[in-house]
Amino acid sequence: MIKQKKTGQIIVISSPSGGGKGSIIAGLLQNNPKDRWLSISTTSREIRDNDIPGETYNFVSKEEFEQKIVEGYFLEYTNYVGNYYGTPKEFIKEKLDAGIDVILEIEIEGASNIKKLIPEAIFIFIMPPSLKILVERLRKRNTDDTDKIMKRFHTAYKEINEVTKYNYVVVNDELSEAIEKVEAIIKAEKCRVDRIEEVYLDTKEEEIHELLINEKEFKNENLSEKIK
């Protein structure tokens, strides 16, 4: 009766550093590796111990990044806490055409640029349970010096106030529950009426349609008989 769009959707996931979006995204990919793809960003930031070049990011110098901007390589890019981060355009269209959902793990400015370009994308903000827990998570990571942690906390604090620009907010208290909530959002988004491509009747349904119309006419005739 209805044909729904088979194309994939862009799912933008943001959270302040320490908000836990990485673990949520890992869970989403594990649940459905075939139909989901995480875009690998390019960055000019320094490589951290837990980074795997080519997997967590493609690392380039500031100059190389600026050259790529000029070449129109990025769908969106930003300067975050002194470093460039950008989403390459490549692969996104072919993944969407193949029905694969594209996950973009990006910060808020990038998300608002994507919203201007692709308003039908799904925008999800992952919220830490509290500011206290956020600071603890940032400290535990131990990847940045105190000055950088403070900078990230300050940025995170500002970002939390931008949550209303997103379509959904998921508090990441209990990880499995947060993943379930994001799964529910993705499922619901597949049922949006603006994803209906076509409404049609097959032969059998057309016959039934005819029968119903005839029956209605018959009833109407009967009714007019009764009124007479």
Ligand code: 5GP
């Ligand atoms: P980190 O340095 O902790 O890996 O990332 C810092 C921030 O940059 C995170 O909020 C992350 O989501 C964001 N980020 C990563 N890749 C991109 C990107 O391609 N574009 C934008 N706008 N932000 C990104």
